[in-house]
Amino acid sequence: MKLYKRKDRLLLFGAMILGGLSAALSAFISILLQRIIDAASSKDMNAFLNLIAFTLLYLTVLGIIGYLEAYCTKLIIKNVTKHLRADIFTGVMNQAPSEYTSRNTADYLSALINDIKMVEENHLVPLMLSSQMIIMFLTTLGILFYLSPIVTAILFFFLILMFLVPSLLGRHMQKRQDACSEKLSEFTAKAKDFLNGYEVIRSYSMLPYILRKYAQSNEETADKKFAADKLLAANECISDLLSILSVIAIVFTSSYLMLTGNITIGTLMALIQLSSTFVAPVVMLMQNVPKITGIKPVLERLEGLSSTHASSPGGIISPCNPLSDPPRFHRDLICTNLTFGYSSDRPVLKNLQIQIEAHGKYALLGESGCGKSTFIKLLTGYTTAFDGDILYDGISIKNLSQEHLNRLTAVIHQNVFLFDTDIYENICLGETFTRQQLDQAVQESGISQFLTTLDHGLHTQVGENGRNLSGGQRQRIAVARALIRRTPILVIDEGTSAVDLKTAHEIEKNLLSQKTLTILTITHHLDESLIQYYDHVFHLENGCVG
Numbered sequence: 001m002k003l004y005k006r007k008d009r010l011l012l013f014g015a016m017i018l019g020g021l022s023a024a025l026s027a028f029i030s031i032l033l034q035r036i037i038d039a040a041s042s043k044d045m046n047a048f049l050n051l052i053a054f055t056l057l058y059l060t061v062l063g064i065i066g067y068l069e070a071y072c073t074k075l076i077i078k079n080v081t082k083h084l085r086a087d088i089f090t091g092v093m094n095q096a097p098s099e100y101t102s103r104n105t106a107d108y109l110s111a112l113i114n115d116i117k118m119v120e121e122n123h124l125v126p127l128m129l130s131s132q133m134i135i136m137f138l139t140t141l142g143i144l145f146y147l148s149p150i151v152t153a154i155l156f157f158f159l160i161l162m163f164l165v166p167s168l169l170g171r172h173m174q175k176r177q178d179a180c181s182e183k184l185s186e187f188t189a190k191a192k193d194f195l196n197g198y199e200v201i202r203s204y205s206m207l208p209y210i211l212r213k214y215a216q217s218n219e220e221t222a223d224k225k226f227a228a229d230k231l232l233a234a235n236e237c238i239s240d241l242l243s244i245l246s247v248i249a250i251v252f253t254s255s256y257l258m259l260t261g262n263i264t265i266g267t268l269m270a271l272i273q274l275s276s277t278f279v280a281p282v283v284m285l286m287q288n289v290p291k292i293t294g295i296k297p298v299l300e301r302l303e304g305l306s307s308t309h310a311s312s313p314g315g316i317i318s319p320c321n322p323l324s325d326p327p328r329f330h331r332d333l334i335c336t337n338l339t340f341g342y343s344s345d346r347p348v349l350k351n352l353q354i355q356i357e358a359h360g361k362y363a364l365l366g367e368s369g370c371g372k373s374t375f376i377k378l379l380t381g382y383t384t385a386f387d388g389d390i391l392y393d394g395i396s397i398k399n400l401s402q403e404h405l406n407r408l409t410a411v412i413h414q415n416v417f418l419f420d421t422d423i424y425e426n427i428c429l430g431e432t433f434t435r436q437q438l439d440q441a442v443q444e445s446g447i448s449q450f451l452t453t454l455d456h457g458l459h460t461q462v463g464e465n466g467r468n469l470s471g472g473q474r475q476r477i478a479v480a481r482a483l484i485r486r487t488p489i490l491v492i493d494e495g496t497s498a499v500d501l502k503t504a505h506e507i508e509k510n511l512l513s514q515k516t517l518t519i520l521t522i523t524h525h526l527d528e529s530l531i532q533y534y535d536h537v538f539h540l541e542n543g544c545v546g
């Protein structure tokens, strides 16, 4: 994962130059101060008036450079966070299904929101500030040395002390930032779970229990954040103390130098002013370096999720064009000795042998938990980590891209997911279909039966995960979504279970009567009146087909 794209690196360079320029110019205020005081103490009116004009010019230039630098900084933050969000989202969505489901979705949300915020606050901003502070420090050092080498030597002593502190705290800071990011991710998962469970929480009066659990998670998250902040606070306190100490030492030393006639009052004032501009960058660096080093584990985690790292068997899945690119399936789908388990010690499917002829109608029957959905997952490319083989027209699934598989097989799931948009978009899913294709899918899926009751027809909003529709209506959208793509193989995984018996019967009968469609229906029990339409019924028991 590249944190900065080429354009951003140029911008970063520009911002650093401008920041450095602005910092260097700020340091020169001490020289200006020295000249003004010396002109006043020597009663030189001419020099005094010139200095007023110069100061006005100096402030204008400082203001313009300061604004440009701030503008570039904000632009970099915008660009980097935007492309990080894009990279991570693309990476997550391109993971193989088995990899995607191995993590909680809240982990992904936390990476996209919390971790990117952490990168902004603990990497981008401190990095920009640090580079600016380094230039400010070097310029101040040069001026200081020019004014008084003794004072510079004293400041150097404090400087070494100041640099020692962040290097001692850096590793602890890393651990605490990492722990904080993990806790935030856990907290997001819990909050998401509880919010999704709103209805169960209400109907089972479990709010006090949930509030207790939430409070515990909230407290643990706050504690982890506080643990990281405590270390930062200690770091800030030590650096502040050292900076005050160094200013005091400078005031005494330069006053002594003035008492002994070694420097003018203007130089004394300039040295005092410089001591604070010398210390300020060091303090800033002390406070920011641990943040930059501490964010490393978070960056590594984001790297693991980003699109440049994520592995996908078929690469990035691009949408296919249903009109120009018709899929082909003309012989059979064969599973030979198919064995798979989510853990190596507990196989769900054992030496499964199944042959499905093109255009045939098949049913797979089995009790709950016997592995029916797992079988469908394997057919549709969930993972290739199984024994045996799955052959589409003689080609192993391991040699087919995910995109190709998607064009061969459509699944109507029992639990339908709907996007929070209208019915039309939930059917077309971003692809373009003709009016005729859309009408046909709406008709065959049974959507037409309830469409007239909706004010906005196909453009009715379905709400979050389709909450404005009934379970049966949601399932009919899922049927239309699968049908409109005209994939040669259609898998119905209890896909009409939420529809009333009459409608389910009609939809299934209609699908089974389509001659060119290969159908595999997965169910606990089959509608007796439809058995005649099936070429074969498989019985799945203990992971084997009987």
Ligand SMILES: Nc1ncnc2c1ncn2[C@@H]1O[C@H](COP(=O)(O)OP(=O)(O)OP(=O)(O)O)[C@@H](O)[C@H]1O
Binding pocket: 101, 342, 348, 366, 367, 368, 369, 370, 371, 372, 373, 374, 375, 524
């Ligand atoms: N992601 C997963 N990780 C671990 N085990 C899983 C996972 N998904 C399913 N299982 C287990 O695999 C077995 C088969 O589950 P599967 O969902 O395939 O059954 P099913 O026949 O479709 O059940 P149902 O008819 O109730 O939907 C079950 O014992 C289940 O606990």
